[in-house]
Amino acid sequence: MSTPRFTASSSGNQPTSRDVADRAGVSRTAVSFAYNNPSRISEETRQRILQAANDLGYTPNPMAQMLKRGKSGTLGVLLPQAIPAIMQNPYYGQFLTGLGEVCDREGMTLLLCPPLRNSMLKAIPYAAVDGFIVTGLESDRGEVEELRRRGIPFVLVDSEPLPGVPRVDTDDELGAFNLVQHLLQLGHRHVTFVLFEGGPDAQTLGYRGPLGLRIEGFKRALAAYDLTLESPGIQVMEAPCTRQGGLEIGRHILSAPNPPTAIIATSDIMAIGIMEAARILEVAIPAQLSVAGFDDQPEAQWTYPALTTVRQSTETKGHRAGDFLVAEIQGRDNHPTQTIQTTLITRGSTGPVPSTPAPGQA
């Protein structure tokens, strides 16, 4: 009755399909069919197999299934920073929310792949995923080439355009333009831009990605008023992209002689910190100072006054990126591209330039 064994039953270890087959008196083929192709065996046999599996505590080994099927049922996100930094950034919270909707719909899991030894490139070969979302790639140092050579489906988010690669990006440039135009129209001419600190390459490679696009938008809006980032009254500073970073730079900016009448931050979270600094220094918003942010994160509605900002639907971005990746994995090779629109959201934190000079201005 029992078929000959080539290996001893893995007593003590996890049961395999062979153990189940032996116990049910069938072949491993039948065991596999019981799970994956029930119509190929009789219902009676199937029940016997399932019973044996249950007795043994057997479940098919996912690693073996993956290898055999060449599918993992997992979407990978290639991250530009370590997981703690990502988790503390509300932007990624929103992005992963949208991407998570796709995972749910498809019944897939989500693998977070932080850089390995500071390299996104090195993280690629270790992930058993069906495809990658590549996000925060400030400049391509071979990641795209590696992905292509490995033949792994992937989609680029907020990256430089590349022919034949599906991509989702954001119209940051227009959003930034509209925001600065709004403030210039309100009469502001003493404006400080607070940029979130770029990656390690910000200096050497220049700004890329969303920050670069926003700066372009700033410049274009200024140009319409015959201004540049170097004009007198215009100031550019950098801060960590946190509330604390905004608070500290805000104190610094507002304590200096001849402070600006408007501060524009490239992230809401920094803008919120700047508003906090203004409150501490008793600078009235928007009467004495206008503050604006970027992203329209939920918190932007909760400040007093509420924050003027540029909305980008980061959740939509994550959702769309997931959609594109799933399509790519399924082999539809139309390689779509989508640009997420931005909208200027005018709220109470910005207002007309003070008619009296700001404190400290002659």
Place this chain on the structure above:
Amino acid sequence: MSTPRFTASSSGNQPTSRDVADRAGVSRTAVSFAYNNPSRISEETRQRILQAANDLGYTPNPMAQMLKRGKSGTLGVLLPQAIPAIMQNPYYGQFLTGLGEVCDREGMTLLLCPPLRNSMLKAIPYAAVDGFIVTGLESDRGEVEELRRRGIPFVLVDSEPLPGVPRVDTDDELGAFNLVQHLLQLGHRHVTFVLFEGGPDAQTLGYRGPLGLRIEGFKRALAAYDLTLESPGIQVMEAPCTRQGGLEIGRHILSAPNPPTAIIATSDIMAIGIMEAARILEVAIPAQLSVAGFDDQPEAQWTYPALTTVRQSTETKGHRAGDFLVAEIQGRDNHPTQTIQTTLITRGSTGPVPSTPAPGQA
């Protein structure tokens, strides 16, 4: 020169170790050694292999490596809700931050495993992970047994104690006790508790997990003043665990006749919504109403007045859970248990009960 082929070179597909071996004129064994055991082959051979691999765009297939090694280099988190809900919950943001620190240290990736067809249990067999963090398990419906039978290392977070299973939980009961005691000492006797809505089993199975412990703490503190949750003046309500949920229930509570002088929410985010409702209804905090939350999320410091709450270091909790899981995976079977302490953080949102009766109270 070229060794005979048993299979055709996978032209068009991804190169395998056989392709590299053929091109370098060595065996697959040597190719593997080039990556995993360089000292076993001559440096010259190694360079030749690596060159061939590079020419072909070869990287070892992670799924095959996992199967062979029986290791995935991945930590799994078994989640109680879909990924979007998790990502929008600041609690998980903090928890995953702490867990992410462990991933970084160990060079591992993090796999988010949401329920499959509403079942955490069903999600288990599909994840190729070295171990699971089990979180938000309100009541065990077989998950633990399944994990045990499969022999997968796991650690339980905020769950019921189970012998031989490493576990991290939180002293929610004491934190809740201290919080209620604080308000009772301030003289409050009209107190509404706002609980975050439990899972689908809240009704049938009673409260489990952190919420259950918090309720126990509430009861014990009340008992010291000869009160119960059913006493006149004491009220228990439920709301979704969001700012909006807090806002709506807050409006409801404060608009009713005979409103409480204190509201205690089981989550900061709800408390923040309740404070918003008070602001809208022009109920002064803490002069007319005391509000308290739970968790001490960063936002709790940013409200005006700042929120009294119970701090639990969720980040530490995630970090510790990760430490325990790594130890479990490495086979140290001491199955440690740790309870994360809580601390009452008294801020401006709570104060003495109004000497004059609250509006609407005779």
Place this chain on the structure above:
DNA sequence: CTGAAAGCGCTTACAG
């Protein structure tokens, strides 16, 4: 220093 062989645990044509 190097390679032939076995095997990780599964799935799937193929043959009966």
Place this chain on the structure above:
DNA sequence: CTGAAAGCGCTTACAG
């Protein structure tokens, strides 16, 4: 309806 055989792509004793 059922099973023997091949193979997914790798790693690792084992033998030379």
